[in-house]
Amino acid sequence: MPLQSIETVTGKLTWKRPAQTKPETRWRTAAQQRIYGQRLLQALKSARRSSSSSQPLAPSRAIKEAADSALALTAKGQTRWSRAILSRRWRTRKLLLKAGGKIRSRSSNPKRIGRPGLGSGSPSDPRQGEEEKVRVRLRVLSRLVPGCRKLSTPTLLEEAADYVAALEMQVKAMRTLSDLFSSATLSSRAES
Amino acid sequence: MSRALPEMLQCADLTVLERKRERMKWQQQQQYQQSYLQESQMSFIPSFQAEMLELPMMQEMSKNGAENGWPDLGKYQINDTESAAYLTAGFGAVADYGISRTASCPPVVGEEKGGDFPVPEKMVVKESSKKRRADKAATCLKANDVVEGTRDKRLKGDTNEEESKATEQNPTATTTTTNNNNNNSSSINNRETSADSSKENSKVSEVQKPDYIHVRARRGQATDSHSLAERVRREKISERMKFLQDLVPGCNKITGKAGMLDEIINYVQSLQRQVEFLSMKLAAVNPRIDFNIDNFFVKEMLSGCNGSYSTLGVSQELTNPVLLQFNPMHQGVTCSGMDMAINPSDITLRRTTSAPLSLPDTFVDSYFHANGSSSNNWDIDLSTLYSGDFQQGRQSGFPSQSLTGNLEVNNLKMEM
Numbered sequence: 001m002p003l004q005s006i007e008t009v010t011g012k013l014t015w016k017r018p019a020q021t022k023p024e025t026r027w028r029t030a031a032q033q034r035i036y037g038q039r040l041l042q043a044l045k046s047a048r049r050s051s052s053s054s055q056p057l058a059p060s061r062a063i064k065e066a067a068d069s070a071l072a073l074t075a076k077g078q079t080r081w082s083r084a085i086l087s088r089r090w091r092t093r094k095l096l097l098k099a100g101g102k103i104r105s106r107s108s109n110p111k112r113i114g115r116p117g118l119g120s121g122s123p124s125d126p127r128q129g130e131e132e133k134v135r136v137r138l139r140v141l142s143r144l145v146p147g148c149r150k151l152s153t154p155t156l157l158e159e160a161a162d163y164v165a166a167l168e169m170q171v172k173a174m175r176t177l178s179d180l181f182s183s184a185t186l187s188s189r190a191e192s
Numbered sequence: 193m194s195r196a197l198p199e200m201l202q203c204a205d206l207t208v209l210e211r212k213r214e215r216m217k218w219q220q221q222q223q224y225q226q227s228y229l230q231e232s233q234m235s236f237i238p239s240f241q242a243e244m245l246e247l248p249m250m251q252e253m254s255k256n257g258a259e260n261g262w263p264d265l266g267k268y269q270i271n272d273t274e275s276a277a278y279l280t281a282g283f284g285a286v287a288d289y290g291i292s293r294t295a296s297c298p299p300v301v302g303e304e305k306g307g308d309f310p311v312p313e314k315m316v317v318k319e320s321s322k323k324r325r326a327d328k329a330a331t332c333l334k335a336n337d338v339v340e341g342t343r344d345k346r347l348k349g350d351t352n353e354e355e356s357k358a359t360e361q362n363p364t365a366t367t368t369t370t371n372n373n374n375n376n377s378s379s380i381n382n383r384e385t386s387a388d389s390s391k392e393n394s395k396v397s398e399v400q401k402p403d404y405i406h407v408r409a410r411r412g413q414a415t416d417s418h419s420l421a422e423r424v425r426r427e428k429i430s431e432r433m434k435f436l437q438d439l440v441p442g443c444n445k446i447t448g449k450a451g452m453l454d455e456i457i458n459y460v461q462s463l464q465r466q467v468e469f470l471s472m473k474l475a476a477v478n479p480r481i482d483f484n485i486d487n488f489f490v491k492e493m494l495s496g497c498n499g500s501y502s503t504l505g506v507s508q509e510l511t512n513p514v515l516l517q518f519n520p521m522h523q524g525v526t527c528s529g530m531d532m533a534i535n536p537s538d539i540t541l542r543r544t545t546s547a548p549l550s551l552p553d554t555f556v557d558s559y560f561h562a563n564g565s566s567s568n569n570w571d572i573d574l575s576t577l578y579s580g581d582f583q584q585g586r587q588s589g590f591p592s593q594s595l596t597g598n599l600e601v602n603n604l605k606m607e608m
Contacts, residue, residue, distance in 0.1 A: 044474065059475035060468075060471050060472040060474075060475040060476075061471075062475075063471040063472075063474050063475045064467060064468055064471035067467065067471055068467075130448070130449070130450060133450040134449045134450050134453060137449075137450055137453035137454060137457060138453065140453075140457050141453060141456060141457050141460070144457060144460045144461065144464070145460070153425075153429050154425060154428040154429050154432055157429060157432035157433060157435075157436060158432055160436060160456065160460070161432060161435050161436045161439055163460070164436070164439050164440065164456070164459065164460060164463070165439060167460065167463040167464065167467065168463065170463075170467055171463055171466045171467060171470065174467065174470040174471070174474065175466075175470060177474065178470055178473045178474050178477060181474070181477040182473070182477055185477055
């Protein structure tokens with residue numbers, strides 16, 4: 001019995017071990033950024049095309065989803081959050097097909113209210129022990145990282161680290177693109 | 193050429209037969225090179241030359257021993273001297289610009305000789321690069337062999353150590369670990385003995401990776417398996433927390449898990465909000481820029497095939513008719529760019545110097561007249577910035593505006 005428990009624990013750990021050293025270098029390499037830039041552009045193009053035809057989503061929403069799924073594709077589905085993003089996309093699409101767009105508008109509001117409520121309410125409570133505080137934060141964090149609601153703490157932290165690095169890169173790429181486009185449109189506006 | 197032969201003869205490691213074989217090989221190569229030199233005498237272009245001179249030289253100097261290195265060394269020396277002489281004899285005009293030998297810019301050649309040579313030139317370049325690649329592959333193979341040998345040794349050492357360590361541990365753990373060690377070392381032995389079927393063996397070794405970790409209980413700590421596992425878990429958590437702390441800015445000063453987690457949560461939220469905001473911004477801009485995306489995408493594709501950048505740049509330079517009829521201003525600029533590009537690892541610079549060439553002639557003229565004064569203090573960041581400006585200018589067709597947006601394109605380097 002004790003032998004078995006050790007084996008299960010170690011099995012999990014070694015499965016995670018190779019992925020652990022990767023993210024610190026992976027998302028900050030130029031190659032990864034270039035790949036993501038290409039994917040992002042492709043996704044933007046397709047998002048524009050689909051939104052112009054017939055899509056109930058708002059344009060900014062469509063672009064955000066396109067950028068997210070591009071990010072997940074760049075992560076190659078090796079991490080949990082990327083798989084979650086991809087599957088979420090499929091799920092929402094299926095739901096939208098079923099319900100005709102009624103569900104999304106209802107479900108998006110309480111989520112947005114509920115998130116900061118948990119985050120801001122917990123630190124003000126003085127009688128919480130350190131343990132409890134940490135647990136609450138971890139729950140909040142697990143809700144922030146897609147697809148990590150029911151994970152053990154070490155796995156959650158690992159996923160969070162990878163997700164943070166990926167988000168950083170995404171922000172960088174999107175900012176560059178938007179700067180480029182805005183300056184281009186500025187100049188074209190000045191021209192006309 | 194004359195230096196290479198004694199080098200080989202001095203080489204004491206080789207046996208007589210080997211030496212003979214090497215000499216045969218060398219002679220063959222020499223003949224081949226002579227013919228190919230004559231064939232390509234008129235066509236030395238900067239990127240080709242710089243590569244031939246520096247990149248392989250350094251690699252081979254560092255990588256391999258005498259047996260593989262000397263013919264190549266000889267070859268490059270030949271090329272060096274030959275081309276230098278050729279340069280000084282042929283082009284007094286180039287010397288006016290005060291350029292070193294690597295800056296024998298193609299525009300001058302094109303002006304004097306006309307357009308009859310580009311095709312053989314390209315051929316030669318391709319050939320040489322192929323050959324070089326083969327050489328590199330051979331050296332890489334050798335290096336890999338050596339590395340693998342050492343790694344095997346190291347692995348063996350490790351396993352021995354671990355075996356000795358494992359005996360100190362509690363009995364349940366020792367049984368599993370020793371088993372694993374045995375498996376591991378046997379797989380290593382397999383790999384050593386039959387190096388031919390390395391694929392299978394690597395698979396085997398992957399399967400038999402050691403699936404254990406070392407937990408050492410200090411004095412007074414509990415040693416039953418549950419608390420050991422708990423300790424491992426806590427170590428993992430703290431390790432990951434440290435990693436996250438490095439990742440999140442401003443998280444280094446905070447002590448305590450709760451504060452750190454707060455900071456991490458805030459950072460993730462802010463990043464997600466930024467993504468949302470940026471996507472709104474992009475959506476606002478998006479309807480007007482679909483033609484821009486096309487341009488941009490083509491450019492990214494070009495920059496994407498980074499590995500064959502030299503041949504790509506060369507062919508761009510060759511196939512471009514713009515290149516053959518420049519104003520001297522542009523020549524000067526390209527020359528200074530080439531001077532900067534002596535270090536062949538500056539891929540971006542090389543690419544950016546060839547990037548302006550694909551622009552329409554009139555635009556290039558106007559642009560370089562606009563800031564020709566700043567062409568003296570080029571550095572790499574500046575040049576990439578310029579290329580970004582070019583791109584932008586092409587998108588809008590309005591260079592003066594794109595100059596104002598200069599600072600915003602600062603991050604453009606990331607895309608390349």
